[in-house]
Structure formats: C-alpha cells, structure tokens
Amino acid sequence: MQGIWLASVSELQSDPVVKPLYTDAGSGILFNLAGDVKIGHEALPQGVIMLPVKKVSENIVLSPGSKIAGIRFHPAIGYGVLGQHFDKPTCLSPAEDEQYHLYQIYAELRMQKDNTGQIDALYRWTENNLSFTNVIPVSLERALKGIEIGEAPGQLNENIQLSQRQIERLFQFWLGMTPKHYQRILRVKKAVSFLRQHKNENLADVAQQFGFSDQAHMTREFRVIACITPGKI
Incomplete structure (x- = not known):
C-alpha cells in the first residue's frame, strides 16, 4: 500500500x-x-x-x-x-x-x-x-522491481525465468498495460518528482539523468503521460 x-x-x-x-x-x-x-x-x-x-x-x-x-x-x-x-x-x-x-x-x-x-x-x-500478503505472483513482483531499478523490459526474462510473451501477459492481466508502457510511466514519474524538488535544473541534464534520449524526447513523453511539459512542473 x-x-x-x-x-x-x-x-x-x-x-x-x-x-x-x-x-x-x-x-x-x-x-x-x-x-x-x-x-x-x-x-x-x-x-x-x-x-x-x-x-x-x-x-x-x-x-x-x-x-x-x-x-x-x-x-x-x-x-x-x-x-x-x-x-x-x-x-x-x-x-x-x-x-x-x-x-x-x-x-x-x-x-x-x-x-x-x-x-x-x-x-x-x-x-x-485487507491482506497484502502474497497478493501478486513472485514473477510479477520481480519484474516490477527490475523495471524500478532500470532493467529494460526486454531483459526481464533473463532474471525471472519467463518468456517475454509470458511477461507481457502478466502485465496486461495485472496492470492492463505492457511492461514498456509501465517503464515509460515510471521514468516520467521519477523525472516529475525530481523536477518538483529542483525547479531550476537544466532540462537537458534531467533528460539524460532519467534515461530519455534527449530533452525533446522527455518533453514528448511528459506531454503524453503527465499531460504537461517539463518546464511547467
């Protein structure tokens, strides 16, 4: 929770x-x-x-x-x-x-x-x-943690012994989205949290820090997922 x-x-x-x-x-x-x-x-x-x-x-x-x-x-x-x-x-x-x-x-x-x-x-x-004990599969829990620490969705099957197709199905069933979209949400969330604490930070540096290909990519992702531009956080 x-x-x-x-x-x-x-x-x-x-x-x-x-x-x-x-x-x-x-x-x-x-x-x-x-x-x-x-x-x-x-x-x-x-x-x-x-x-x-x-x-x-x-x-x-x-x-x-x-x-x-x-x-x-x-x-x-x-x-x-x-x-x-x-x-x-x-x-x-x-x-x-x-x-x-x-x-x-x-x-x-x-x-x-x-x-x-x-x-x-x-x-x-x-x-x-409410019981929060063993409410999601261990494989999904590991996949979520993997993305949290920066693993690419395509690398998850190396650590949780499931095929990429099985991982996709897990995410769709439990979250209603693909691992890739979850990764995008998480990346924008982390960047939003950072910018709320560091409003004067250079946006190009922030984009690099959080794994966006460049500032323009970060701005596009913010518009799609956060419905705002980085400069307005």
Missing part, C-alpha cells in the same frame, strides 16, 4: 482547487465525503469510488466545502487485493459491497470530524479488512 490520505477545501475558498494527479500505474479507493469533486471529466458522486489504473495523468478538481479521503495501492496490488479492474472512476453501490464493507468505513469517516480520527479509522479498517 502506498498510503492513506485525506484532503479538504474550506467552504470559505472562493474558487475550486485544481491539482494534478500524476499517474504512477497504481490504483486506489476514494471516499467522497462532501462537496463536488471531478477527476478529469468525470464528476464523482458522494460515496465509495473505485479508482482505475491510469496510463496518463489527470487533474482533480475540488469545490469549496469538499472533503475526500482514500487508500492508494502500489502497481498491481489493487487488482490483487480487490480482484477487479475498473476502466474509470466507478461508484461502488452498497449492494456490491458485501466483501469489504467499504460503506461501513465510509459512514464512520463522515461521522468522524477530526482529521486525525479519520486517518486512524482508515488505518484500522485497512488492517482488519
């Missing part, structure tokens, strides 16, 4: 708050507790929202008075825990909530007004209801 989080916008705020959601190939659960919330072009109703694995970044728009909370999963873990992919933010109905009792924690979050209390409640629910 990447983390448990909470966000809100004061009712005194005059305008909606718009924040980028940079893709990292993960998924999650969002609890829309109050107010109007949009991800991309999707308006989210109040309730339990199942978040998909996104291949490109989108903005989240929070209206004045809105409040949301959530759980974020590492890549492939969401499918391993929940056993289902979603192609867009999807409101879970109470009738579909027999296994994990998400609406119980949703009701508790709405009753609990203190931020610390809400976070504590989410941690307790997660510990009691």
Whole structure:
C-alpha cells in the first residue's frame, strides 16, 4: 500500500482547487465525503469510488466545502487485493459491497470530524479488512522491481525465468498495460518528482539523468503521460 490520505477545501475558498494527479500505474479507493469533486471529466458522486489504473495523468478538481479521503495501492496490488479492474472512476453501490464493507468505513469517516480520527479509522479498517500478503505472483513482483531499478523490459526474462510473451501477459492481466508502457510511466514519474524538488535544473541534464534520449524526447513523453511539459512542473 502506498498510503492513506485525506484532503479538504474550506467552504470559505472562493474558487475550486485544481491539482494534478500524476499517474504512477497504481490504483486506489476514494471516499467522497462532501462537496463536488471531478477527476478529469468525470464528476464523482458522494460515496465509495473505485479508482482505475491510469496510463496518463489527470487533474482533480475540488469545490469549496469538499472533503475526500482514500487508500492508494502500489502497481498491481489493487487488482490483487480487490480482484477487479475498473476502466474509470466507478461508484461502488452498497449492494456490491458485501466483501469489504467499504460503506461501513465510509459512514464512520463522515461521522468522524477530526482529521486525525479519520486517518486512524482508515488505518484500522485497512488492517482488519485487507491482506497484502502474497497478493501478486513472485514473477510479477520481480519484474516490477527490475523495471524500478532500470532493467529494460526486454531483459526481464533473463532474471525471472519467463518468456517475454509470458511477461507481457502478466502485465496486461495485472496492470492492463505492457511492461514498456509501465517503464515509460515510471521514468516520467521519477523525472516529475525530481523536477518538483529542483525547479531550476537544466532540462537537458534531467533528460539524460532519467534515461530519455534527449530533452525533446522527455518533453514528448511528459506531454503524453503527465499531460504537461517539463518546464511547467
């Protein structure tokens, strides 16, 4: 699990708050507790929202008075825990909530007004209801780690004793994307994180540091995956 989080916008705020959601190939659960919330072009109703694995970044728009909370999963873990992919933010109905009792924690979050209390409640629910032990195949775990440390997708079969075709199928089944696309997302994610901390860094040097062929290549990848140029991070 990447983390448990909470966000809100004061009712005194005059305008909606718009924040980028940079893709990292993960998924999650969002609890829309109050107010109007949009991800991309999707308006989210109040309730339990199942978040998909996104291949490109989108903005989240929070209206004045809105409040949301959530759980974020590492890549492939969401499918391993929940056993289902979603192609867009999807409101879970109470009738579909027999296994994990998400609406119980949703009701508790709405009753609990203190931020610390809400976070504590989410941690307790997660510990009691979700198991993160052996939720994805060892071969996939090794492949994900391999790409994380810089192995090329074409080299993965050398270390995990699967053919390239089998690796492709693993990624498509668990993440809904190819190893190559996962590598692209990860490379852009790392560069975005770096640029947010080093805003005045030379972009040509950043491109070389993170394995882009040149600055123009990095800019193209940012536009496709992060939906922004490196200079605007």
